[in-house]
Amino acid sequence: MSFSPLIQQLITALRCLPSVGPKSAQRMAFHLLERDSEGALALSEILQKAVAEVGHCRQCRTLSEHELCEICKSESRDRSILCVLESPVDVLAIEQTGGYNGLYFVLSGHLSPIDGIGPEDLGIDKLLDYIHATEINEIILATNPTVEGEATAHFIAAQVKELGIKVTRIAHGVPVGGELEFVDGGTLAHAMAGRRSLL
């Protein structure tokens, strides 16, 4: 048996959400139609509005419905530090630590020559323009600790080298609260090499 075409279309459309498989999509569709048509209509409306209005911040390129995002607009942020990230979600991750008060620059992912993604595709040219145009003392490269993220960080570091700005990379090491036994070798080697004096 198949569902009536409209229900089937709804199930298919719900599959565009990340990590929603056929079973979850089915459950979602039935839930919305049976129990939460109000929620469904609200979701429909806001989806349309968000897609139409949310764009990228002119300065840091994170997602924002304004030309300049809240962080770039804020008077209380330290404009001498710039943290470079791979995606807008990472901005949130760092903001939630509450320990960083500088500005951000969001790339569109990481370098991936195999997929034909080069520096221009990430907006590294725009990053360099931005660095040239403002007075920054430190650039923190916080791309993901993956091979591609590392490559992207090193590429940017090389480009910025001549400007005499301090360029740092977030630390690799053992995660807080984890057990040494379960940490992979690469991370452990980084943690040993990056050891710090306690006294």
Added chain:
Amino acid sequence: MSFSPLIQQLITALRCLPSVGPKSAQRMAFHLLERDSEGALALSEILQKAVAEVGHCRQCRTLSEHELCEICKSESRDRSILCVLESPVDVLAIEQTGGYNGLYFVLSGHLSPIDGIGPEDLGIDKLLDYIHATEINEIILATNPTVEGEATAHFIAAQVKELGIKVTRIAHGVPVGGELEFVDGGTLAHAMAGRRSLL
């Protein structure tokens, strides 16, 4: 830091989906805005359309965009057997077994006096009207094997008793492919009591 209001609204709206928590909603919102605005718009459109057009089948009360659903319309179904279920998803579950060719009647859940849900709220009156109006030989009560589902099944059985129609309840027993060791006592007791002769 909070997101820009529109993104926050989208995240909140996505939480109306079942088993989508704050983190998943965030990931979904960013995915849609960054990578799949087309999918988001398609979803928005079909949500609106489905909520507007999908209603309940006049006869079996399952979800359908037509007045009469495909199953009730079908000429090839056995109209002498009626399977009573708690929700439209259950229709699909039974259809997918491929072993049932009768008709369905979908209640709006189960009896739950504690929540003030009585027989009229479930549509049991409509079920009885339907049974009276047609020639049915057997009613299969396939409400969920929960306390409320059992109570609902017994309530319907009592109502139908006088009509002299065969009323059956789906079997309780050990699930196929499971291990006896992990089956709960109640189920096991049912499985023992409901044992069948092999020879």
